[in-house]
Amino acid sequence: GESVGLHLPTLSVQEGDNSIINCAYSNSASDYFIWYKQESGKGPQFIIDIRSNMDKRQGQRVTVLLNKTVKHLSLQIAATQPGDSAVYLCAENFGNEKLTFGTGTRLTIIP
Amino acid sequence: DAGITQSPRHKVTETGTPVTLRCHQTENHRYMYWYRQDPGHGLRLIHYSYGVKDTDKGEVSDGYSVSRSKTEDFLLTLESATSSQTSVYFCAISEEGLYFGPGTRLTVT
Numbered sequence: 001g002e003s004v005g006l007h008l009p010t011l012s013v014q015e016g017d018n019s020i021i022n023c024a025y026s027n028s029a030s031d032y033f034i035w036y037k038q039e040s041g042k043g044p045q046f047i048i049d050i051r052s053n054m055d056k057r058q059g060q061r062v063t064v065l066l067n068k069t070v071k072h073l074s075l076q077i078a079a080t081q082p083g084d085s086a087v088y089l090c091a092e093n094f095g096n097e098k099l100t101f102g103t104g105t106r107l108t109i110i111p
Numbered sequence: 112d113a114g115i116t117q118s119p120r121h122k123v124t125e126t127g128t129p130v131t132l133r134c135h136q137t138e139n140h141r142y143m144y145w146y147r148q149d150p151g152h153g154l155r156l157i158h159y160s161y162g163v164k165d166t167d168k169g170e171v172s173d174g175y176s177v178s179r180s181k182t183e184d185f186l187l188t189l190e191s192a193t194s195s196q197t198s199v200y201f202c203a204i205s206e207e208g209l210y211f212g213p214g215t216r217l218t219v220t
Contacts, residue, residue, distance in 0.1 A: 043211035103153035
């Protein structure tokens with residue numbers, strides 16, 4: 001979800017378990033949403049996107065769920081691996097070419 | 112890989128000096144963006160461009176200017192750097208979502 005102050009929300013998950021990362025978005029007019037993965041020292045990397053006319057979309061080991069009623073987005077990662085450790089960012093777009101980002105959630109995988 | 116490079120990758124500069132960061136793309140994308148990333152604030156849009164010589168401000172544009180004289184290059188200039196502009200700067204291009212470059216870590220002392 002969204003961070004409070006300077007600290008990122010954190011999520012620790014056992015290797016092999018499923019992870020669920022949540023995000024509350026701000027604008028009910030947003031029509032496009034993206035999840036990014038950001039590893040230390042690197043730029044954000046596109047994972048998966050979803051448009052507002054959908055409520056679920058699946059990729060390889062990832063699923064994004066969209067609940068427009070409560071303005072909530074989630075990213076599910078199946079069978080997490082050590083390489084999934086990163087900061088995960090959600091972003092929303094409301095009809096222009098600009099994205100607004102949340103501050104991210106840090107996912108740590110416990111071996 | 113969206114073919115985006117940024118230069119320099121790291122820079123330390125003194126307060127009051129001008130600084131220019133360069134973003135270069137190889138795939139002829141029309142839209143290009145500059146974001147800054149800071150703890151507690153996430154990624155915030157500084158400026159963006161929707162074509163050669165066509166630019167517009169983002170939410171944190173004060174103290175920054177941009178130029179786009181060629182499709183492939185988008186320059187971000189800090190006319191007189193301040194310590195509050197210490198940050199990591201990311202360039203991005205738009206292709207069904209944003210694709211980001213590797214970032215430039217700028218420190219203003």
